[in-house]
Amino acid sequence: MEKKLDSQIALKHLQEKWGTKPCQMCEKNNWSVSDTIFELHPYQGENIIIGSGPIVPIFPVTCNNCGNTILVNAIVSKSI
Numbered sequence: 421m422e423k424k425l426d427s428q429i430a431l432k433h434l435q436e437k438w439g440t441k442p443c444q445m446c447e448k449n450n451w452s453v454s455d456t457i458f459e460l461h462p463y464q465g466e467n468i469i470i471g472s473g474p475i476v477p478i479f480p481v482t483c484n485n486c487g488n489t490i491l492v493n494a495i496v497s498k499s500i
């Protein structure tokens with residue numbers, strides 16, 4: 421089942437750690453925070469094996485101007 425981000429905790433984390441820094445690519449400051457958690461797992465070629473290897477849960481923060489996307493670990497940010 422899909423697990424949603426705790427958006428309030430995620431936003432608080434971003435405010436504390438990120439503050440108001442602009443996008444490194446376009447220097448605008450207009451971000452969207454996804455409330456969907458995605459997962460990174462080791463690349464295994466075309467063979468996707470569910471349940472094998474470590475998984476890193478992340479949520480994307482995307483620049484609305486240029487699309488630059490920063491991935492924040494949902495466990496480290498305690499927002500999962």
Ligand SMILES: [Zn+2]
Nearest residue numbers: 443446483486
């Ligand atoms: Zn940008």
